[in-house]
Amino acid sequence: MNAVRIYHRFARRFSELPGNVRGAIWISFAGLILMAMSSMVKALGVSFDSFQILFFRCAVGTVFMLPLVLRSGFATFATRRPGLHLGRTLAGIGAMSCFFYALTHLPLAEATAILFSRPLFTTILAVMVLGEVVRWRRASATVVGFIGILVMLRPGAAVAFEPAALVAVLGAMLAGGTAIIIKKLSATEPTVVIVFWFTVGGTVLALIPAILVWRTPTAAEWGLLVLMGLLGLAGQAAMTRAFALGEASAVVSFDYLRLIYAGLIGIVLFAEVPDVWSLAGAAIIIISTLYIIRREIKLAVAKGKEKRALPEP
Numbered sequence: 001m002n003a004v005r006i007y008h009r010f011a012r013r014f015s016e017l018p019g020n021v022r023g024a025i026w027i028s029f030a031g032l033i034l035m036a037m038s039s040m041v042k043a044l045g046v047s048f049d050s051f052q053i054l055f056f057r058c059a060v061g062t063v064f065m066l067p068l069v070l071r072s073g074f075a076t077f078a079t080r081r082p083g084l085h086l087g088r089t090l091a092g093i094g095a096m097s098c099f100f101y102a103l104t105h106l107p108l109a110e111a112t113a114i115l116f117s118r119p120l121f122t123t124i125l126a127v128m129v130l131g132e133v134v135r136w137r138r139a140s141a142t143v144v145g146f147i148g149i150l151v152m153l154r155p156g157a158a159v160a161f162e163p164a165a166l167v168a169v170l171g172a173m174l175a176g177g178t179a180i181i182i183k184k185l186s187a188t189e190p191t192v193v194i195v196f197w198f199t200v201g202g203t204v205l206a207l208i209p210a211i212l213v214w215r216t217p218t219a220a221e222w223g224l225l226v227l228m229g230l231l232g233l234a235g236q237a238a239m240t241r242a243f244a245l246g247e248a249s250a251v252v253s254f255d256y257l258r259l260i261y262a263g264l265i266g267i268v269l270f271a272e273v274p275d276v277w278s279l280a281g282a283a284i285i286i287i288s289t290l291y292i293i294r295r296e297i298k299l300a301v302a303k304g305k306e307k308r309a310l311p312e313p
Contacts, residue, residue, distance in 0.1 A: 034161045116285055118176045
């Protein structure tokens with residue numbers, strides 16, 4: 001009874017906080033959950049192929065989508081743009097595959113930092129695919145961001161260079177492409193429809209390569225794989241809640257706490273100590289992408305549609 005009373009008191013006081021403060025708390029919590037998922041992917045990667053891990057990540061989402069489909073009816077999720085949904089699924093699954101592979105072969109903080117470079121690729125693809133006009137400030141920030149990637153990759157240093165980093169960069173590029181496709185889909189499709197087709201399509205696509213590398217999990221491993229999928233869902237839900245409560249321009253910066261979480265988890269659980277080049281490259285990427293995101297939000301606010309300026313979580 002005391003626990004219930006304490007919870008209600010906490011919930012009441014939390015609801016009295018300004019929306020931006022609550023949003024910042026939620027996104028900070030979301031980042032922690034998603035990094036916990038990433039650390040589990042890294043740990044599971046010792047025993048399982050990244051494709052099998054990816055399958056469980058998608059399959060858990062599909063299971064949780066089924067009650068919604070049964071309650072609302074399949075007609076609710078009908079679409080007239082199956083081609084775009086297929087493209088979004090292929091790009092999204094490709095991005096997640098690359099990221100999961102990078103997590104198992106790179107330090108946690110380094111893989112996470114490279115993933116955060118996706119707005120750089122979104123900027124380039126927006127020009128090529130959507131015909132958007134990018135002014136000199138955003139273009140300069142994009143160039144600086146790619147310099148940060150080169151600093152982390154150190155392509156001329158044979159001893160330090162890790163080919164898996166290129167896979168991470170490919171994942172960031174595919175994630176940038178995913179953001180562009182979602183932007184086109186969101187003009188006519190509700191968010192729940194976009195999420196539904198990606199979740200189901202991703203499960204089907206991930207199953208094919210997963211079967212080829214399948215290793216039957218032990219009872220404990222089954223639990224860890226399902227927990228990993230649940231953490232991914234919980235993290236995305238918490239991030240969605242963050243942007244629902246607060247203004248995007250106020251809470252988006254707190255998403256970069258994930259890099260701090262990644263560094264601390266990497267040190268404590270995996271004995272990974274980032275070197276000075278990784279830290280310098282990550283700092284450059286953070287500064288440039290944060291500038292680009294803030295610039296997009298500023299322009300979107302001027303047009304009255306701030307939420308669409310956000311990158312995909």
